[in-house]
Amino acid sequence: MATVIKKEVLAIYEKIKDAGFEVFLVGGCVRDLLIGKNAKDWDFTTNATPEKIQSLFKDSFYDNQFGTVGVPFEKKEEDDDLEQKNYVEITTYRREEGYKDLRHPEKIEWGKNIEDDLSRRDFTINAIALRTASEKSQEGSKETFITLAGLRFTLVDPFDGQEDIKKKLIKAVGNPDERFKEDALRLMRAIRFSAQLGFDIEENTLKSVIKDSKLLAHISGERIRDELLKILASDYPYEGVKLLDNTGMLDIVIPELSLGKGVSQERPGRHHKDDVFTHNLLSLKFCPSKDPMVKLATLLHDVGKPKSESHDENGLVIFYNHEVSSAKIAREIAERLRLSKKQKERVYTLIRWHMFTVDEKITDAAIRRFIRRVGVENVKDIVDLRIGDRLGGGTQTAESWRLKKFKERVEEQLHPPFSLNDIAVDGNDVMKELDIKPGPKIGEILQKLFEEVDEDLSKNNREYLLKRIKELA
Secondary structure (H helix, E strand, C coil), X not given: CCCCCCHHHHHHHHHXXXXXXXXXXXXXXXXXXXXXXXXXXXXXXXXXXXXXXXXXXXXXXXCCCCCEEEEECCCCCCCCCCCCCXXXXXXXXXXXXXXXXXXXXXXXXXXXXXXXXXXXXXXHHHCCEEEECCCCXXXXXXXXXXXXXXXXXXXXXXXXXXXXXXXCEECECCCHHHHHHHCCHHHHHHHHHHHHHCCEECHHHHHHHHHHHHHHHXXXXXXXXXXXXXXXXXXXXXXXXXXXXXXXXXXXXXXXXXXXXXXXXXXXXXXXXXXXXXXXXXXXXXXXXXXXXXXXXXHHCCCCHHHHEEECCCCCEEECCHHHHHHHHHHHHHHHCCCCHHHHHHHHXXXXXXXXXXXXXXXXXXXXXXXXXXXXXXXXXXXXXXHHHHHHCCCCCCCCHHHHHHHHHHHHHCCCCCCHHHCCCCHHHHHHHHCCCCCHHHHHHHHHHHHHHHHCHHHCCHHHHHHHHHHHC
């Protein structure tokens, strides 16, 4: 298995062990190492209290009530994975009781051993622990030896998580109903792990996910957002969203999507064969972007069609200005999910302008207006959305010849795009020619000059524009 345990992480581990404490690698990092992936997050559990850990690491931080201490380490230049955290989270063995808010335990107490700690975790594949084999095994623990990244470890796996990794199963630790009632976010985490790893959800666990799905309504928008974006960023975002729908959680996360179920798009000459809901999901499936924001925009790009549905004079269904309605609804969804202002505007822009024309007769000026409208930074993303839209609608080719030609022409205008700063006169010229002082009049004239030149770049010469300043005044 091509796995790596960072030297900086091992140094922190060894320092805790050398101080006389028990310490284990635990959770997602162990799971990823066993699968053969490089871990993004590093988690330890130990019998040392937070105060003891902080006394060992003066630059550590401790700001929560769950016994977790963060110990930073320096990321190397060769670490090109921006998602990888540059700190280890170290948690004291603990037991938890009482989850009245379906998220946070009412009572936390230090556990006696590693089995206590593993028994409180969500899924068997995350309830496996590793420690260096030189350490003495705990009496009665289910330990086996394993070699990872050239190092020999003892492995503690009381819930047979290794076997579930081999079977590619997401299975709850113990009683799944109890696990989900302890923390309802685990309902989405089950689907997120399934989408990230390509694993199935074990039968009894899946039954409980469906049974308990309504509990997700008690979880905050921020928590739901984080899991949703991880699903969209996974290797199987389509399957993940389908699972959200099949388990009943999509109606809590994005209920607006379900309004598209049964809304037909068929009419003569149109390639759409599926209802609006299915089309949105298939567009997500075929969108080539890996960016979760682009994936989200693609998933929502036609979410306004049910509210835009009408019929033409022949009685055929049409969705007039559905991109405007979809963008508005997507902004409301983004607000509910607590996306940042920049993320909200990006999703809105991609959806609002996704119906851009690619007619071969379009002028260069129109292409430049398109670039300014969507923003240079969004041009590739909106094309990726368009490709998902095409393939999700049943078209067999990702790009029509018109779209390919359009991309070529956009590329010609992108470096850099023509802007107001590029015209041959400026505000000083306007003031001089008209003998006026600074004011809004100057900006109005410059904007008119820009629009005229943008339509015909041959007019961008100083002599012509100085003459036009006086005519426009």
